[in-house]
Amino acid sequence: MSGTTTLVWFRRDLRLSDNPALTAAVADSDHVVAVYVHAPEEEIPWSPGAATRWWLHHSLTALDAALRRKGVALTLRRGPTLPTLIALARAAGASKVVWNRLYDPATVARDTAVKTGLRDLGFECESYNANLLHEPWEIRTGQGGPYRVFTPFWRACQMRLDVQPAPLPAPRRLHGPSQPIDSLALDELDLLPKIPWDAAFSQHWSPGERGAHQRLEEFCGEWLGRYDEGRNRPDLPASSRLSPHLHFGEISPRQCLVAARNAIVEQPAAAKSADSFIREIGWREFAYHLLHHYPHTPEQPLDERFERFPWVESPALLRAWQQGRTGYPIVDAGLRELWTTGFMHNRVRMIVASLLTKNLQQPWLAGARWFWDTLVDADLAANTLGWQWTAGCGADAAPFFRIFNPVLQAERYDPARVYIRRWLPELTQLPDKWIHRPWEAPAEVLAQAGVTLGHTYPRPIVELPASRDAALAAYATIREPVAPART
Numbered sequence: 001m002s003g004t005t006t007l008v009w010f011r012r013d014l015r016l017s018d019n020p021a022l023t024a025a026v027a028d029s030d031h032v033v034a035v036y037v038h039a040p041e042e043e044i045p046w047s048p049g050a051a052t053r054w055w056l057h058h059s060l061t062a063l064d065a066a067l068r069r070k071g072v073a074l075t076l077r078r079g080p081t082l083p084t085l086i087a088l089a090r091a092a093g094a095s096k097v098v099w100n101r102l103y104d105p106a107t108v109a110r111d112t113a114v115k116t117g118l119r120d121l122g123f124e125c126e127s128y129n130a131n132l133l134h135e136p137w138e139i140r141t142g143q144g145g146p147y148r149v150f151t152p153f154w155r156a157c158q159m160r161l162d163v164q165p166a167p168l169p170a171p172r173r174l175h176g177p178s179q180p181i182d183s184l185a186l187d188e189l190d191l192l193p194k195i196p197w198d199a200a201f202s203q204h205w206s207p208g209e210r211g212a213h214q215r216l217e218e219f220c221g222e223w224l225g226r227y228d229e230g231r232n233r234p235d236l237p238a239s240s241r242l243s244p245h246l247h248f249g250e251i252s253p254r255q256c257l258v259a260a261r262n263a264i265v266e267q268p269a270a271a272k273s274a275d276s277f278i279r280e281i282g283w284r285e286f287a288y289h290l291l292h293h294y295p296h297t298p299e300q301p302l303d304e305r306f307e308r309f310p311w312v313e314s315p316a317l318l319r320a321w322q323q324g325r326t327g328y329p330i331v332d333a334g335l336r337e338l339w340t341t342g343f344m345h346n347r348v349r350m351i352v353a354s355l356l357t358k359n360l361q362q363p364w365l366a367g368a369r370w371f372w373d374t375l376v377d378a379d380l381a382a383n384t385l386g387w388q389w390t391a392g393c394g395a396d397a398a399p400f401f402r403i404f405n406p407v408l409q410a411e412r413y414d415p416a417r418v419y420i421r422r423w424l425p426e427l428t429q430l431p432d433k434w435i436h437r438p439w440e441a442p443a444e445v446l447a448q449a450g451v452t453l454g455h456t457y458p459r460p461i462v463e464l465p466a467s468r469d470a471a472l473a474a475y476a477t478i479r480e481p482v483a484p485a486r487t
C-alpha cells in the first residue's frame with residue numbers, strides 16, 4: 001500500500017465530529033483504518049451491562065454508516081486488544097495507532113499496556129482528550145491536590161471554560177486502505193440481549209451521532225429556557241437526556257457547551273437555565289476527576305468510616321426494590337421506568353437510591369450494580385458518584401441524616417401525578433390525594449379505584465419513620481472516625 005496509514009481505534013468516542021484522534025489521523029496520513037475492538041473481559045469487574053450493550057450495538061451501526069458515507073467502513077474485531085491491534089496494523093500497513101482517552105481504572109491499565117506494547121514494536125501511538133472539557137488531572141486545588149467538593153472544583157473549571165477550543169468539524173472525506181480488511185459482522189459481537197426485555201428501548205432512543213445532535217437541538221430549542229424550573233420534574237421532558245450519548249461519546253461536552261451558549265444569543269432569557277445545564281456537565285467532569293484521583297471508589301466508599309457500616313444485605317428486599325415492588329409509588333415508578341426505557345430521571349434516581357441505602361439499609365454497591373446492568377447511560381464515574389453521594393459516603397455527599405421522604409418528594413416533584421400514572425397503571429384510578437400514599441387511603445377509596453393492597457399493589461415494604469430511625473442508629477455506630485492505631 002503506498003502512502004502512510006493510521007489506525008483509529010474507536011472506543012467510547014463513537015462520532016466523526018469533534019473527534020481529535022480521527023482529525024489527527026486524517027491530517028497526518030494518507031489512509032485511515034477505523035476499528036472497534038470488542039474486549040469486555042478487559043473491563044472486568046465493570047464490563048458493559050446489558051442496557052449499554054444494546055446501545056453499543058446500535059451506536060456501532062450508526063458509526064459504521066457515518067464512516068461509510070465518508071469513504072471507509074468500520075472494522076470490527078474481538079480482543080484481546082493488543083495482539084488484535086498489532087495484527088490489524090500489520091495487515092493494513094499502518095505505522096501509527098491513535099485513540100481518545102478513557103478514564104476507568106481497568107481501561108487506563110489496559111491502554112497503558114497497549115501503548116507500551118505498540119511502541120515496543122516500533123508503532124507510533126498518540127492519545128487525545130475527546131470526552132471531557134478538562135483532563136481530570138488538570139484541575140487542582142491551591143495545594144496541588146484533587147478537589148472533593150463540587151463548588152470550588154467547578155469554580156476552578158469555569159475559569160478555564162472560555163479558553164476551550166472550538167469543536168472540530170467532521171472530516172470531509174476519509175480514504176480507507178486500498179486492500180480490503182476483514183471485519184466481523186456486528187451480530188458476531190453478541191451485544192443484544194437473548195431475552196428481548198429491551199423491546200421498548202428503540203421507542204425512546206436513537207443511538208448514534210445524528211440522534212445525539214437531534215436531541216441536543218430539540219432540548220436547546222424547546223426546554224433549555226425552562227431547565228432550571230423543570231429539571232427536577234420527572235413528569236416533564238425538561239432535562240436533555242443526553243447522558244447515554246455523552247457516555248458513548250456520540251457528542252462531546254464541548255459541543256453541548258457551545259450549543260447552550262449559542263442558544264442564549266437567540267433566547268437571552270435562557271441564560272440562567274443554560275448556566276445550570278452547563279453546571280450539570282460540570283458534575284460529569286467532577287465525577288471523572290474523582291474517579292481518576294480515587295480509582296478504588298467504584299467498589300469502596302470514599303469516606304472510609306462507611307467500610308464499617310452495618311448493611312443488612314437482604315436478597316429479598318433488594319429483589320423487591322429492583323422489581324419496583326416496594327409499595328412506595330414514586331420508587332416503584334422509577335424502577336419500572338428504568339426497566340422499560342433503560343433510563344430514570346435524576347431526581348427519582350436519588351429517591352430510589354436513598355430508600356435502598358437508608359430505609360432498607362442495603363449496600364450502595366448492590367444498587368450501583370443494578371443500575372450498571374439496566375441503565376443505557378451506565379457510566380462508572382457518574383454512577384459511582386451518584387450512589388456514594390446519595391448513600392452519604394462519597395465526595396461532597398448529602399449528609400447521611402438527610403433521608404429522602406419518598407412521599408413528600410413525590411408530592412413536590414410530581415405535582416400533577418402524571419409520572420406515577422404513567423408507570424403504575426394499577427394506581428391510575430386513585431384520587432390525587434392518595435396516589436402517592438395508597439396505604440393511607442380509606443378502604444372505600446381503594447375499593448372504588450380497584451386497588452387491593454398486598455394484591456394489586458404492595459403494602460409499603462418498610463415503615464418510613466421506624467426505618468429512618470434504624471438508619472440513623474446504624475450511622476451512629478460509624479459516625480466517629482477510626483482512631484489512628486498506636487505505635
Ligand SMILES: Cc1cc2nc3c(=O)[nH]c(=O)nc-3n(C[C@H](O)[C@H](O)[C@H](O)COP(=O)(O)OP(=O)(O)OC[C@H]3O[C@@H](n4cnc5c(N)ncnc54)[C@H](O)[C@@H]3O)c2cc1C
Pocket residue numbers: 231239240241242243244246247277280281282283284285287344345346347349350353371375377378379380382383384385386387390
Ligand atoms: C444513584 C445515581 C446514579 C447515577 N448513575 C449515572 C450513570 O450511570 N450515568 C450517568 O450519566 N449519570 C448518572 N447519574 C447522574 C444523573 O442522574 C444523570 O446524568 C442524568 O439523570 C441524566 O439525564 P439528562 O441527560 O437528562 O441530564 P441533564 O440534566 O440534561 O444534564 C446534562 C448532562 O450532565 C451530566 N450530569 C447531570 N447530572 C449529573 C450528575 N449528578 N453526575 C454526573 N453527571 C451528571 C450528564 O452527562 C447529563 O447528560 C446518577 C445519579 C444518581 C443519583
